């Protein structure tokens with residue numbers, strides 16, 4: 001579900017080991033996909049992919065569905081995914097969409113994992129930057145095996161909450177700040193950005209630990225620095241979204257943290273400020289007047 005950067009990569013890779021339907025929003029998108037797209041793999045090799053692509057209404061029944069839409073599109077995609085898939089619906093989206101996913105995918109096992117696979121679009125074509133590693137929730141072992149065989153290393157994690165929370169922690173520290181400051185991931189390691197990262201980490205770590213994160217503040221910073229170094233030349237998906245005038249996943253990332261903080265009576269003023277700044281940037285980059 002979702003023929004964007006990651007969806008195109010997953011469809012192309014999984015087609016080596018299984019029959020795959022790539023599900024677009026509508027027939028027009030599906031028709032464009034059937035015309036094919038170029039894929040540059042992590043090893044630099046180029047291939048041309050002709051997926052079996054469908055609009056949601058016309059898509060065939062499936063054993064598994066993988067949701068790879070952006071956060072705001074979760075409900076619509078999960079609803080269709082649950083109608084098609086008999087074994088389960090897996091989200092590998094960024095941010096925290098678990099409750100929304102399950103509510104929309106009632107009647108079938110639905111859960112959220114985490115992935116460090118990376119890809120970006122160039123028009124219809126896609127650059128598959130890294131195969132990364134994916135952590136899947138219990139119940140998704142068959143899918144993890146298929147992904148691994150397809151070149152997308154995956155494992156079932158008994159402590160999937162930890163994997164999800166660690167991914168969320170890194171996204172909370174890198175995505176909004178890089179979008180607001182318009183800097184590459186590696187630039188957060190320089191002052192004064194790194195000081196802001198430290199303050200954001202101090203503010204949020206107790207809330208994330210209250211949700212089950214095992215890492216201490218210093219370990220959260222260490223993990224974030226590792227990711228920033230490994231992706232130093234990349235721009236974050238949130239920066240890419242604001243620059244392209246697309247909606248961001250700020251609600252699924254910082255918005256979720258703010259609502260968890262609210263439930264526990266914890267104030268998160270710096271995350272709150274970033275949330276409002278990204279919301280404003282979404283409007284500015286779309287050429288819209290600022291609104292509440």
Ligand SMILES: NC(=O)c1ccc[n+]([C@@H]2O[C@H](COP(=O)([O-])OP(=O)(O)OC[C@H]3O[C@@H](n4cnc5c(N)ncnc54)[C@H](OP(=O)(O)O)[C@@H]3O)[C@@H](O)[C@H]2O)c1
Nearest residue numbers: 002003004005006024025068069073076077093094118119
């Ligand atoms: N790209 C990465 O490297 C990466 C890495 C880790 C995690 N992620 C996460 O994975 C998710 C997808 O990321 P992405 O970069 O692949 O996003 P993307 O390029 O924006 O692709 C999302 C795709 O979903 C389609 N879509 C939206 N609603 C749909 C629906 N109801 N049915 C079918 N298709 C629908 C969109 O169609 P339209 O074009 O018509 O809007 C678009 O093609 C995000 O949560 C992201 O944070 C991405």
